[in-house]
Amino acid sequence: MKHPLKVGFLQTLPVFGDIESNLKQVELRLKTMNADLVVLPELFTTGYQFRNQAEARDLAEPIPDGPTTQALVQFSRQFNMHIVAGLAEKDGDILYNSAVLTGPEGYIGKYRKAHIFDTEKKIFAAGNLPLPVFDIGKARVGIMICFDWRFPETARTLALKGADLIAHPANLVLLTCPQSMITRCLENRVFAVTADRVGVEQRIEDETLRFIGQSQVVDPDGRVIVRASEDGEEDHVVEIDLADARNKSINPYNDLIADRREDLYKI
Numbered sequence: 350m351k352h353p354l355k356v357g358f359l360q361t362l363p364v365f366g367d368i369e370s371n372l373k374q375v376e377l378r379l380k381t382m383n384a385d386l387v388v389l390p391e392l393f394t395t396g397y398q399f400r401n402q403a404e405a406r407d408l409a410e411p412i413p414d415g416p417t418t419q420a421l422v423q424f425s426r427q428f429n430m431h432i433v434a435g436l437a438e439k440d441g442d443i444l445y446n447s448a449v450l451t452g453p454e455g456y457i458g459k460y461r462k463a464h465i466f467d468t469e470k471k472i473f474a475a476g477n478l479p480l481p482v483f484d485i486g487k488a489r490v491g492i493m494i495c496f497d498w499r500f501p502e503t504a505r506t507l508a509l510k511g512a513d514l515i516a517h518p519a520n521l522v523l524l525t526c527p528q529s530m531i532t533r534c535l536e537n538r539v540f541a542v543t544a545d546r547v548g549v550e551q552r553i554e555d556e557t558l559r560f561i562g563q564s565q566v567v568d569p570d571g572r573v574i575v576r577a578s579e580d581g582e583e584d585h586v587v588e589i590d591l592a593d594a595r596n597k598s599i600n601p602y603n604d605l606i607a608d609r610r611e612d613l614y615k616i
């Protein structure tokens with residue numbers, strides 16, 4: 350039985366700190382997309398390179414009452430789509446590098462990046478929420494954010510929790526992620542939608558960040574269905590069949606989940 354889903358990503362070039370403009374640009378592009386689920390990059394409305402925690406706090410927002418999440422709810426309703434997007438979250442005095450899921454029915458849930466990368470540790474607290482899988486009816490959507498990919502337990506946990514597809518907002522600066530996500534999909538037989546940004550940020554002396562783009566959709570056989578360029582603002586939508594992810598067999602004798610040897614996976 351087929352389980353079709355139209356999934357897409359926006360590859361963006363945000364203007365640092367200009368939440369309103371970044372939201373407007375995304376709205377104009379989402380309007381043109383015929384998709385069930387669209388993934389937006391990490392920190393898509395603020396940009397990435399905060400000079401200090403005070404600057405990040407000024408730009409971070411409560412979830413779900415802040416303007417970015419409320420705008421995403423409105424976009425989901427207006428364009429009849431689910432959206433996963435990354436944003437800076439403020440919860441009292443604590444800042445998280447978070448992602449939200451919204452749909453035509455409104456705000457659905459959030460995730461806080463568990464594996465904080467490099468100098469992000471000066472800004473954000475490590476996430477304190479479970480690795481999430483949301484059932485949106487047509488699909489079971491797991492969420493991880495950027496550097497979470499480097500820890501194989503993340504994708505594996507989402508797959509074991511029943512994710513058909515991993516929505517992966519990112520701000521990639523290391524070249525290794527796009528090819529590595531092929532393995533994450535192969536070893537778990539899931540789809541992954543990585544939405545990255547492009548451009549350069551050099552707001553901190555002696556720290557120039559070049560974002561690698563290459564947003565992509567990868568299937569459970571490790572095939573790259575579509576990969577964006579390294580430097581373009583691009584929107585892509587592809588139709589996938591989630592039945593490919595729900596079938597964990599790779600031949601009549603091997604089932605990727607049933608064959609796991611948890612009795613041996615002990616340290």
Ligand SMILES: NC(=O)CCCC(N)=O
Nearest residue numbers: 466495496520521522523
């Ligand atoms: N924003 C990030 O978590 C970057 C992680 C390193 C990478 N994969 O580029």
